[in-house]
Amino acid sequence: xxxxxxxxxxxSERTGPFIDLIGPLHALTDDxxxxxxxxxxxxxxxxxxxVHGAVIAALCDLTLGRNAAMRxxxxxxxxxxxxxxxxxxxxxxxxxxxxxxxxxxxGRRLAFAQAVITADGRTVAQASAVFAxxxxx
Amino acid sequence: xxxxxxxxxPILRQVLIDGTPxxxxxxxxxxxxxxxxxxxxxxxxxxxxxxxxxxAPALFAAGDCACATAVIxxxxxxxxRTSRAVVGEAHTRFRRPAPGAVLARGSIVNARAxxxxxxxxxxxxxxxxxELSAEDGDAVGDMSLTWHLTRVDPTDA
Numbered sequence: 246x247x248x249x250x251x252x253x254x255x256x257s258e259r260t261g262p263f264i265d266l267i268g269p270l271h272a273l274t275d276d277x278x279x280x281x282x283x284x285x286x287x288x289x290x291x292x293x294x295x296v297h298g299a300v301i302a303a304l305c306d307l308t309l310g311r312n313a314a315m316r317x318x319x320x321x322x323x324x325x326x327x328x329x330x331x332x333x334x335x336x337x338x339x340x341x342x343x344x345x346x347x348x349x350x351x352g353r354r355l356a357f358a359q360a361v362i363t364a365d366g367r368t369v370a371q372a373s374a375v376f377a378x379x380x381x382x
Numbered sequence: 383x384x385x386x387x388x389x390x391x392p393i394l395r396q397v398l399i400d401g402t403p404x405x406x407x408x409x410x411x412x413x414x415x416x417x418x419x420x421x422x423x424x425x426x427x428x429x430x431x432x433x434x435x436x437x438a439p440a441l442f443a444a445g446d447c448a449c450a451t452a453v454i455x456x457x458x459x460x461x462x463r464t465s466r467a468v469v470g471e472a473h474t475r476f477r478r479p480a481p482g483a484v485l486a487r488g489s490i491v492n493a494r495a496x497x498x499x500x501x502x503x504x505x506x507x508x509x510x511x512x513e514l515s516a517e518d519g520d521a522v523g524d525m526s527l528t529w530h531l532t533r534v535d536p537t538d539a
Contacts (some may be wrong), residue, residue, distance in 0.1 A: 266407070266428045283478055288407045292397055297404040299446055303439030324431070324479075325438040330472045360449045379433065 249284050249339060257281065259311070267303060279315060281308045282343045285336055285364070295324035296336040296364070305330055305360045305372035309343035313356040313376055314350050324358055330372040336364035354378050385416055385533040393459050394451050396411060408443055412451065415485055419455060421448040425483040435479035436522075442474055444486040445512035445525040451509055452488030457497055464534055470507070480514070480522040488512045497499065504533040 257264065258371045264270050264323040267289065283289075285305055291297040306325055314320040334343060339381035342364055349357040362369055383385070394412045398421075399405050408429060411422040421444050423429060429440035454462055490496055490510050500506040507530045512521040 261432060262428045262430055263439060267439075288403055290403045292401045293467075295401070297446075298472065299404060299439055299443035302442045302472065302474075306438045306442075324433060327476070328438060328442070328472075330474075330475045332469055332471070337538070348517075368504050 248312065249254050250282055254280075254282050264302070264307070267300060268308070277345045278312045278348070280343060280345050281299065281311070282341060285338050285340045285342055287338050287367070290338055295339065296338070296342070296369075298330070298332055299336065301332065301336075301342070301362055301370045302330050304342055304344045304362055304374070305370065306374065308346045309358040309360050309374040310376060312346040313351050313358045313374075316351040316356070321351050321356065323351075323378045324379050325374055326355075326377045327375045328372060329374070330370055332370050334367060334369040336369050340364040342369075350365070356371060387417065388417060390419065394454060397454065397459065398423070398447055398450055399408055402447075403534045404443065405447055407519075408440060410444060410447055412447075413485075415487070418487060419451045420444075421451060421486040423473070423484040423486070425481075433479065435481050436484055438474070440475055441476065441484060441486075441514055441523055445474065445488075445514055445523070446472070446485055446527065447508040448486035448512040449525070449527045449529070450488070451511075452493075455530070456490050456493035457500065457531070461500065461533075462531070465533045466529045466534050467494075469527050470530055472525060473527075474523065474525040476521050476523045478520070480501035480516055481515050484514055484522060485517060486514050489523065493509050500531060500533070506531050511521075 250271040256271040423444040454520035
């Protein structure tokens with residue numbers, strides 16, 4: 246089994262029940278923003294042995310949401326309203342999945358962002374999402 | 383339970399639960415809901431988001447699994463087993479929070495015509511949809527997947 250994460254990534258400090266379920270999730274912040282990564286394993290596969298689309302979608306959703314939320318100070322609380330994912334290629338267990346996001350706008354009511362997911366450096370999906378701003382806690 | 387669904391349930395569970403590690407990991411269930419096949423996402427803390435409602439990724443998985451039940455129900459397991467199935471695009475709308483268990487039901491518009499096209503051409507690209515609802519029936523979201531099903535030549539290595 247390859248190392249859990251490439252150099253520079255550290256275990257994500259922000260966690261939650263679902264991340265605990267599919268993780269560990271790793272994070273890196275650089276000029277691309279918050280980059281999230283996950284080492285795919287057997288838990289993440291579909292009936293054909295490839296990484297399940299829902300795992301790709303999960304990584305998209307988490308990366309898009311975190312980058313859109315952190316666009317403001319303090320962070321804006323968001324909830325996903327739409328997620329569109331184009332599956333470009335397949336990934337197998339053992340692959341390093343990495344997601345980067347570009348945030349178009351985080352406004353008072355909505356946020357918009359796009360993401361690209363790679364598996365061992367090869368693009369396997371692109372996604373866009375719209376988030377609704379939830380009540381400030 | 384109608385006979386057709388009773389026959390289908392073991393196959394769906396074998397392929398989509400027993401044979402799909404992620405679905406087992408998320409504890410998805412395939413259930414008979416009023417005579418229709420549905421995928422049940424249980425009310426469990428592990429699939430919830432920071433608001434305490436079902437998270438988008440878990441809802442995605444349930445909807446995706448429901449779409450697969452619709453494809454297997456329409457095409458039959460033998461056609462699916464001898465084909466390459468690829469999902470090209472997924473569009474998911476999350477309409478309202480789902481604090482409890484969720485049911486996902488998949489369907490194919492004009493499934494009979496889709497099967498006829500596949501039988502004639504050996505391939506088809508089709509939209510498969512899923513409705514996501516709370517167990518009380520309130521809609522919580524929907525998704526649409528573009529499935530590409532291509533018959534595989536058994537002589538191909």
